[in-house]
Amino acid sequence: MTRDSESHYTVLAGGTGAAKFLRGLIPIFPPERIHVIANVGDDLEMWGLHISPDIDAILYALSDQLDWERGWGMRDETFRCLAAMDRLGAPAWFKLGDTDLATHLQRTSMMKAGLTLSEAVDRLCAAMNIRSRVMPATDDHLRTRLETLDGVLDFQEFFVRELWQPEVRSVAYVGAAEAQAPAAVLQSIHDARVVIVAPSNPITSIGPILAVPGIRDALRCTRAEVVAVSPIIGKSAVSGPAAKLMEACGYDVSAQGVARCYHDFLDLIVIDGTDAAMAASIRYDTIAVETTDILIKDAGGAKRLAEFVVAKAHENSSAAG
């Protein structure tokens, strides 16, 4: 039990969905016991700045600065610099807020000074009094690129600029094959009490993390219980283009399709109560299934879901052990 009371919970995270789930995990554990491995496939260069939308959603969530309703950016944000950039003819489709901008300026300055993204994130965490660990899946260049009928788009171009309207033919994780996972990332998976795959887009949020050599293998080999929360209810994504992208990649748009994305390392998946009928077919893949209301509406709902996920992970772990 000593080990249990000290060991950590490692969350594989995209942006909005993961941030909302973390909102429920934060009140359960001391911050030091929460590790987050964050997607960098959505990162982009804008206005000469290195922007990491998913990492920032996590940072703002962990420091309770996130606009929880919107799921991205800071609360009480203003967009005066953005309006001025628009007047100057700069691209203004990516909504960088005035306060949010500070994070990008700081990160970019630190990286220009030679720090890795991981080191920059560590310093941002310290400045924001975040005591949980936030780790980019890689410090190398990795970008999710979508082949669409309108041409090849970076993820944010597809998601924000084109409002995920273009038809998607395929998804590539550019740079993934050459990317390295930081040792701390692999260690965090290896030593975790539980690894939680957040209810994020399996293709463009979790997919790029899994594409970094070594991470998928670490998930297969860890003694931690690996549990995912489905980002799909029925045949629809809770938010964003997860359904569209799963379909484009040949996965069934369902909790079962999500389980299939993670089939080689997943011990347990938490799906919505309304999807209970597909539990049997998921179990056929030797993945345990628990059902509950997985739609996060507020802080209370997030905590209830996180408690459920952790409890079921522990139960399943004991049962397996």
Next chain:
Amino acid sequence: MTRDSESHYTVLAGGTGAAKFLRGLIPIFPPERIHVIANVGDDLEMWGLHISPDIDAILYALSDQLDWERGWGMRDETFRCLAAMDRLGAPAWFKLGDTDLATHLQRTSMMKAGLTLSEAVDRLCAAMNIRSRVMPATDDHLRTRLETLDGVLDFQEFFVRELWQPEVRSVAYVGAAEAQAPAAVLQSIHDARVVIVAPSNPITSIGPILAVPGIRDALRCTRAEVVAVSPIIGKSAVSGPAAKLMEACGYDVSAQGVARCYHDFLDLIVIDGTDAAMAASIRYDTIAVETTDILIKDAGGAKRLAEFVVAKAHENSSAAG
């Protein structure tokens, strides 16, 4: 007279004082007839951005975005990014506003893409609908550096961060000897109807412009009338550290001291009526003198002063011709 109605007025400019003077010149002439050669000795790198405080004061003045009271930055500005940068531990002594920040981001991006400062300023002018010409005195690296009893400081460190308190021993224009004046700058001086040295700090605003090889010589050789407006009334600067720096550089702190700074190329100086007593000794240096109320209090006062300066320059030019 055809030549007169088409020829341009070239203003040598620092920041605040020049911006306030330009406010009066703008309503007198079509914008195309106003050229500004701007100081870059105050430029700095902050948050990874290239900041040109004097150029920006001019841009904001010419596009009527300047906070005319404060003499720098945009009207109705907010400082939310600055506050966030401060919280993140970044230097926050240089007051970059949220709207102002867009100018620095755009300029920095353009320069990173390979544009010269002049080209970046041209594009900013176009984006701000500025039809006057704004020309940096050089595209090369030139920085005003002050040797003080507290150590060597860049101009903005001395001026903004240290509130111009440290005692100054000497002033250097680092990089000036190697800097080149853009051809358009020399041409503008050469072809001007009148060259006006704005009521700016002779040491740290006009001095760095004059330190660029070729510019001082162009001022000596131009057939244009060269007229200066004194930034000193009595023994005090209208604003800022001009008096302190003139003294440190061995100049008498007076309108006469200002005339002496420009003695080798100046045809006429406009000084305050309260300084009329020193007119005779300035004329002894073969510089013509006109007196009026030179303290700019508002738009009306700026226009009245600009009209006076232009009229007297024309008169003096005709008399000399």
